[in-house]
Amino acid sequence: MTEVGAQRLNYKQGELILCFHPQAHQSSVIKKYATFQSKPTALKLGRCLSDQMNIWKATFDYLTIDDNLFMQALLEDPQIVVAQRNHFLKRRSIEPNDPLFSDQWQWINMGERGIADADVDAEEAWSLATGGVTRLGDTIVVAVIDVGVDYMHEDLADNIWVNHAEIPGNRIDDDENGYVDDVRGWNVLLENDDITPELFAGGVPQTHGTEILGMVGAVGNNGIGLVGINWNVKLMNVFFNTDLNEADMIAAYGYILAQRQIYNETNGEKGAFVVASNLSYGDEDLSPEDSPIWCAVYDSLGQQGIISCTAT
Ligand SMILES: [Ca+2]
Ligand SMILES: [Ca+2]
Ligand SMILES: [Ca+2]
Ligand SMILES: [Ca+2]
Structure with a gap:
């Protein structure tokens, strides 16, 4: 066999991993x-990788031996349970x-704040998914x-959810979800889709909502600003003000529930595939007995997926 450029291979040439049967005589197999x-293999047993599983590393002369045929022969040997190449692994991050x-x-x-690795291991999650679209x-x-x-915001705009089934400003509930002109989400106080930040006294806009959205889904890997735990996601905004009461909050959840339930019922033709919601508000003096309806709302949300x- 000729030597193949190492960059094209995902395994170590001349190495095999062999799992022997429990009663196998490794040395006789090697012999x-x-x-x-009719060619010398130079097959040698290397390190035992697991005594319990009887797995060993082995080496052979890959310049002389056709590695595919050789591995096939080893796989068929009754003393060997399984043989495979020794593949390189990629760092999953x-x-x-x-x-x-x-x-x-x-x-x-990395230890710059508190204890090193006191984090959510985001890089490991990101190696699997960074948001976007599900497999389905x-x-x-x-x-x-x-x-x-x-x-x-330059680091949020691409990730803001928009209800494309709704025509803005025509005072018609085009997508028939029960909410008129809900293009950018829903404002439970004004009953429209105004989601611009509430102003503090003196006209300074509140930044809390923008900060939360940045955590959930600031556009990732765009060379700008921060990165959200989701790099690519649609952020649905439901507005209330800081004087929120429970009724307003339930109305806010009502909008979210409606969108997901409609999505489920129309097989994705209408509504939105909302998978999670966040509410950074609560009251430490309330108990579940005080707020049975609030509690039940979470059951309903959960039933839809x-x-x-919440920050209760
Ligand atoms: Ca970590
Ligand atoms: Ca609507
Ligand atoms: Ca409309
Ligand atoms: Ca960014």
């Missing part, structure tokens, strides 16, 4: 394959190029109930 197709990522110790903490083709939506958001996160 049996001293030659293969992805890190984005966003400039402020190194400040976000909650994702990966559903666009992932996360709903946030908060005090409005800077939805034109929504995980809810």
Whole structure:
């Protein structure tokens, strides 16, 4: 066999991993394959990788021996349970190029804040998924109930959910979800889709909603600002103000529930595939007995497939 460029191979040439039967005589097996197709194999047993499983590393002369045929012969040997190549593994971690990522110790903490690795192991999750669309083709939506958001923000705009089934400003509930002109989400106080941030006294906009959205889904790997735990996601905004009461909050959840339930019932033709919701508000003096309806709302959300996160 000729030597193949190492960069094209995903395994170590000349190495095999062999799992022997429990009663096998390893040395006699190795001796049996001293030659293969009349050529010397230089087959040698290397390190025992697991005594319990009887797995060993082995080496052979891959320049002389056809490795495919040789492995096939080993696989068919009654003393060997299974033989395979020794593949290289990739580090299962992805890190984005966003400039402020190194400040976000909650994702990966190298010890710059508190204890190293006191983080959510974001890089390991990102090696599997960074948001976007599910395997079945559903666009992932996360709903946030908060005090409005800077939805034109350069690091959020691409991830803001928009209800494309609704025609804006015609005072008609085009998608028949019970909410008129709900293009950018829903404002439970004004009963329209105004999600611009509430103003503090003096006209300063609240930033809490924008911050929460950044955590959930600031656009990742775009070379700008921060990175959200989801790099690519649709962020549905439901607005209330800081004087929120329970009734307003239930109305906010009502919008989220409606969108997901309609999505489920129409097989994705209408509504939104909301998988999670966030509410950064609560009251430490309330108990579940005081608020049975609030509690039940979470059951209803869960039944439709929504995980809810709150700061109660
Ligand atoms: Ca970690
Ligand atoms: Ca509507
Ligand atoms: Ca409309
Ligand atoms: Ca970014």
